[in-house]
Amino acid sequence: DIQLTQSPSFLSASVGDRVTITCRASQGTSSFLAWYQQKPGKAPKLLIYAVSSLLSGVPSRFSGSGSGTEFTLTITSLQPEDFATYYCQQLKSYPFTFGQGTKLEIK
Amino acid sequence: QVTLNESGPALVKPTQTLTLTCTFSGFSLITNGVGVGWFRQPPGKALEWLALIYWNDDQRYNPSLTSRLTITKDTSKKQVVLTMTNMDPVDTATYYCARSYNTLDAFDIWGQGTMVAVSS
Numbered sequence: 001d002i003q004l005t006q007s008p009s010f011l012s013a014s015v016g017d018r019v020t021i022t023c024r025a026s027q028g029t030s031s032f033l034a035w036y037q038q039k040p041g042k043a044p045k046l047l048i049y050a051v052s053s054l055l056s057g058v059p060s061r062f063s064g065s066g067s068g069t070e071f072t073l074t075i076t077s078l079q080p081e082d083f084a085t086y087y088c089q090q091l092k093s094y095p096f097t098f099g100q101g102t103k104l105e106i107k
Numbered sequence: 108q109v110t111l112n113e114s115g116p117a118l119v120k121p122t123q124t125l126t127l128t129c130t131f132s133g134f135s136l137i138t139n140g141v142g143v144g145w146f147r148q149p150p151g152k153a154l155e156w157l158a159l160i161y162w163n164d165d166q167r168y169n170p171s172l173t174s175r176l177t178i179t180k181d182t183s184k185k186q187v188v189l190t191m192t193n194m195d196p197v198d199t200a201t202y203y204c205a206r207s208y209n210t211l212d213a214f215d216i217w218g219q220g221t222m223v224a225v226s227s
Contacts, residue, residue: 034213043220049213091212095169096156
């Protein structure tokens with residue numbers, strides 16, 4: 001199985017800040033890496049697929065990058081609605097796996 | 108508009124079999140490249156992928172649970188059914204279904220989830 005490790009697990013930031021979340025894979029995932037946002041009591045929402053492709057309708061302040069085994073999700077100019085938990089997911093090989101999540105909290 | 112909706116029992120007893128139904132609309136599961144997957148999330152924990160069925164009836168399972176899972180589809184009813192045998196309290200979680208599309212290689216639309224508790 002490909003293990004994904006996100007860092008940090010918790011992140012405290014303020015509205016307007018720029019934040020970066022890292023996802024490290026135990027082996028290469030090629031371009032098969034996605035990012036999801038989840039708010040309490042809600043289903044995950046896809047933000048980014050194929051490492052850096054923004055899903056239609058997702059604000060441009062979200063961006064993804066990386067290659068091989070290290071990937072990042074960056075949110076520029078945090079908005080109040082961005083405080084949530086973020087997960088990376090690899091779809092390179094079965095079983096599809098997720099990172100443990102990064103909880104982004106308001107400072 | 109693409110939607111998915113999970114349904115099933117809120118409570119099952121240990122050793123019982125859980126049957127969950129994902130009813131979808133706005134897309135077809137006979138379209139090349141489309142799949143429907145199941146996930147779960149225990150309270151306060153991370154997401155876990157369980158199973159996936161593709162338009163061509165290819166089925167994939169999480170090896171950690173493969174002996175307990177069966178995923179099937181009924182394209183005429185627009186439903187995907189997941190059964191999980193021998194339920195245990197550790198299986199208590201919110202269960203989600205979601206659509207995948209090979210052009211995205213991700214799960215782009217999710218149901219709202221259904222909470223399942225396992226308790227005697």
